[in-house]
C-alpha cells in the first residue's frame with residue numbers, strides 16, 4: 001500500500017518526524033473494534049492495540065484514535081499486528097457529543113476531505129435537518145456536498161434541488177438515484193486518488209447503496225427500509241474506511257439522524273417545558289433561580305410542586321448545552337487558526353523551496 005493513496009500528505013509529515021526517528025511507521029485507522037483497531041499501513045492491513053501509555057495519557061476520549069486518523073505505530077516483526085503509540089493531529093474532524101453522563105466529544109470521522117451529507121427524497125426529506133448537518137460540516141473542515149438520493153421516489157426532484165440550493169451556500173448539490181446506472185458518473189469529479197470521502201446521514205437514506213455503486217463492488221450490506229415510515233433499520237453498524245480496488249477511499253457510517261452539537265437546545269426545551277413555564281413567573285427576567293427574591297422556581301421547590309431531582313437534571317443538561325455551545329465557538333476559533341497556520345506553512349514552504357532552488 002502506498003501512503004499517499006491512503007491520504008497521506010505533507011501536512012502530516014512534520015507532525016510525524018519525531019516518531020519516524022523512534023522507528024515508528026505511519027498508519028491509518030480503517031475501523032475500530034471494542035479493544036482493537038484495523039490499520040492500513042505500507043505493509044498492508046494490520047491489527048493494532050493501544051499502548052498502555054497512550055491509554056493512560058489520554059485526557060479525553062477524543063485523544064484516542066478514531067476512524068480516519070493517522071497514527072504512529074510500531075509493527076510487530078513477523079506478525080500482521082502493531083501497537084499504536086500516538087495519534088497525529090487531525091486535519092479535519094467531525095465530532096459530536098458522546099452519550100453518557102459526561103459531555104465528552106466523540107470523533108465520528110477524522111481527516112475527511114469531502115463529506116457527502118445524504119438525504120432521501122422520500123417522506124423523511126427535511127430541509128431544516130440538511131441545514132443543521134451543513135452547519136456542522138462546515139465546522140469540520142471538510143468540503144460538504146449535499147446528496148439528495150432516491151430521486152426516483154420524488155415527483156419533482158428539480159424543485160427539491162432548487163429548495164436545497166437556496167440553503168447550500170458553497171456546497172454543491174447532487175440529485176441522484178443510487179439505483180440508476182449513471183449514479184457513479186455524478187460522483188466522478190470527487191473520486192481522486194488519496195482523497196478521503198465520507199457519507200453521513202440518517203439510516204436508510206442509501207449511504208451504503210451509493211458507496212457500492214461508486215466503488216463498483218458490493219462491499220457494504222444494504223437494508224430495506226421499514227414500510228411504516230420508510231426509516232432505515234441501521235444496517236451499517238460501524239464506521240469503516242474502505243479502500244476499493246480502484247483506489248477510492250471512502251468511509252461508510254451508521255445512520256445518524258443528527259450531529260448532536262447544534263440540536264441540544266431544542267431537546268432541553270422539549271423535555272423541560274414545565275420548568276421553562278415556571279421560570280416565566282420569576283420576578284426578574286434574568287433570574288438565576290438561586291436566591292433572588294420572587295424566584296418562582298425556588299418557591300415551587302419549597303412547596304414541593306417541582307421535584308428537586310428534576311430540577312437538578314435540568315441544570316445538568318443546561319450546563320452541558322452551554323458547554324456544547326462554548327465548544328462550538330472554540331471549534332470556530334480553532335478553524336480560523338488552522339487556516340492561518342496553513343497560509344503561514346504555505347509561505348514557509350515556498351520560501352524553503354526558493355532557497356533550495358537557489359542552492360541548487
Ligand SMILES: Nc1nc2c(ncn2[C@@H]2O[C@H](COP(=O)(O)OP(=O)(O)OP(=O)(O)O)[C@@H](O)[C@H]2O)c(=O)[nH]1
Nearest residue numbers: 150178203204206207208209222223234235236255
Ligand atoms: N428507490 C430507491 N431506493 C434506494 C435508493 N438508494 C438506496 N435505496 C434503498 O434504500 C434502502 C436502504 O439503503 P442503505 O444503503 O442500506 O441505507 P444506509 O443509508 O446505508 O442505511 P444504514 O446503514 O442503516 O445507515 C435499501 O433497500 C436500498 O436498496 C434509491 O436511490 N432509490
Ligand SMILES: [Mg+2]
Nearest residue numbers: 207208235236
Ligand atoms: Mg449503511
Ligand SMILES: [Zn+2]
Nearest residue numbers: 282287289295
Ligand atoms: Zn427564578
